[in-house]
Amino acid sequence: MPNSEAIRELVAACVGQVGAPVTALRKIVETHGHIEDEHVSIVADVFNLSLADVRGIVSFYADFxxxxxxxxxxxxxQAEACQSVGSRALTKEMTEALGIALGETSEDHAVSLEGVYCLGLCASGPCAMVNERILVHATREELLT
Ligand code: FES
Structure with missing residues (x-):
C-alpha cells in the first residue's frame, strides 16, 4: 500500500490535468483501494481546495x-426497474445472510456490499455485480457462491 509521500506524488502528478482533483482521487482508489481522511487532506493541499470541497467530490461519486x-x-x-422485480428483497436477504448493511465490509474483509444505481440492464433485473462480473436475474444463491 502506498505511503503518504507516494500518495502526495501521485496527486501532484495530476496538477494541470482537466478535472485534476477527480483524476487524483480516482488514482488513489486504483492504487490504495479506498480514500482515507489523510488522502482528502493531501488532495485539498495540493489543489488548494478546502477539505469540504474534496469531501464533496468524494461523497458525490459512488466509486470513491x-x-x-x-x-x-x-x-x-437499487434503481427503479430492478426494485420493481425484487432488488430490495434481494438486498434484505443479502444483508441478513452476510450480517452487514449496504456500504459495509465484513470485519475480515472477505465481503462488502454496496448499492448501485443502474447497470444498464434494466429489463433483466434484479441486476448485481460480483467484483467485475455482472449478474442478471440475480439470486441470493448466485451472490453467495
Ligand atoms: S435499474 Fe437496475 S440495471 Fe437499470
Whole structure:
C-alpha cells in the first residue's frame, strides 16, 4: 500500500490535468483501494481546495469508497426497474445472510456490499455485480457462491 509521500506524488502528478482533483482521487482508489481522511487532506493541499470541497467530490461519486472493499465486492442495483422485480428483497436477504448493511465490509474483509444505481440492464433485473462480473436475474444463491 502506498505511503503518504507516494500518495502526495501521485496527486501532484495530476496538477494541470482537466478535472485534476477527480483524476487524483480516482488514482488513489486504483492504487490504495479506498480514500482515507489523510488522502482528502493531501488532495485539498495540493489543489488548494478546502477539505469540504474534496469531501464533496468524494461523497458525490459512488466509486470513491472511504473504506476498504471486501475481497468479494457485491453490488446490487437499487434503481427503479430492478426494485420493481425484487432488488430490495434481494438486498434484505443479502444483508441478513452476510450480517452487514449496504456500504459495509465484513470485519475480515472477505465481503462488502454496496448499492448501485443502474447497470444498464434494466429489463433483466434484479441486476448485481460480483467484483467485475455482472449478474442478471440475480439470486441470493448466485451472490453467495
Ligand atoms: S435499474 Fe437496475 S440495471 Fe437499470
Amino acid at each position: 469508497r472511504t473504506s476498504p472493499r471486501g475481497r468479494k465486492h457485491i453490488r446490487i442495483c
